[in-house]
């Protein structure tokens with residue numbers, strides 16, 4: 420069977436999704452939708468797709484789609500996913516973060532469960548062969564018992580924005596190995612005279628510092644209410660059968676320049692610390708470099724680089740098929756497998772919801788003075804909105820939505 424696919428939201432990330440959908444086996448990208456016609460037309464020409472719609476519902480209905488890719492910004496993820504599930508699509512790949520609140524994520528998962536729709540969240544890092552390799556290394560006991568993890572952000576955005584836009588990938592990566600966190604304790608800080616002052620000593624972020632993401636960082640996407648320039652958080656994980664006997668993971672996120680003084684880019688990184696060694700994972704999204712330090716802790720000495728043999732370790736030959744966007748291709752082929760085998764996607768809606776749970780847990784803990792907060796959260800709304808509401812304050816002013824014009828290389832073919 421060939422699965423008919425449609426893409427919704429023809430902005431920047433649609434470039435990788437169109438490439439992934441076009442390279443995947445047994446999938447045909449037949450149609451595109453965007454409310455902003457200039458992007459729709461540019462994408463149509465660039466991706467060689469001529470069935471174009473400004474209304475995604477009309478597109479799904481007329482084109483009898485099996486699969487959709489939701490490439491809009493976060494506020495549209497839940498309404499589009501829920502509508503598409505109700506309309507009967509078989510599979511959805513939705514961009515990260517899954518949604519703006521746990522309640523929205525719950526509604527997406529419930530709608531997909533009711534309709535029998537497979538929901539995948541585009542934490543495409545999960546399709547990188549090295550992430551499978553790390554699973555194997557841990558299970559073979561190469562670093563002994565996993566005892567701790569450390570996550571460091573790459574910077575370049577206020578921590579509040581990064582939680583929703585970048586750290587969602589790193590939280591998801593950690594969860595492959597650590598499982599579901601049981602609790603979080605966190606603090607968010609800003610410069611002494613307010614947010615955005617990286618040159619000043621830090622103070623705890625206050626209720627007046629809660630803003631919309633595009634106020635905090637005008638170049639960023641709309642990912643709802645955010646708080647803080649820096650973030651320190653500790654997550655606790657209970658024992659996980661065949662994996663570990665419980666561990667804590669600490670996060671450091673700084674609003675610092677994205678390049679070092681020598682011009683090298685920073686990558687977000689994750690260290691997995693065991694009794695017999697440490698695994699260093701650098702990167703997310705389109706690469707994860709893996710290095711191993713054998714032995715008990717020691718000043719950094721000789722690190723061994725590990726690279727997975729892609730075909731042998733990850734399912735299917737998507738790495739070779741999708742040269743332009745191999746892991747997006749992997750996400751699509753994994754979705755087809757999930758539909759045909761009636762099972763969850765490796766990057767399922769439930770996994771995507773856990774990443775959001777960890778982000779909202781950071782906010783909830785900070786709201787409660789750094790208290791240890793149990794996960795999953797009992798309150799399913801946005802903790803920052805709750806903080807404002809309980810203090811009798813209005814929501815902060817929301818900046819006007821900015822349309823980003825799609826910029827694509829020369830049309831394909």
Ligand SMILES: NC(=O)c1ccc[n+]([C@@H]2O[C@H](COP(=O)([O-])OP(=O)(O)OC[C@H]3O[C@@H](n4cnc5c(N)ncnc54)[C@H](O)[C@@H]3O)[C@@H](O)[C@H]2O)c1
Nearest residue numbers: 428429430431432453454455458491492493514515704823
């Ligand atoms: N997984 C990754 O590595 C990765 C990388 C980049 C972006 N993203 C995510 O992708 C999402 C989109 O980011 P972007 O930079 O491409 O955004 P963008 O603003 O460039 O593009 C979004 C597009 O969606 C369109 N749109 C808005 N509402 C719509 C609707 N109701 N129906 C149809 N189209 C609609 C807009 O007109 C715009 O063209 C974000 O959630 C972002 O976090 C993920």
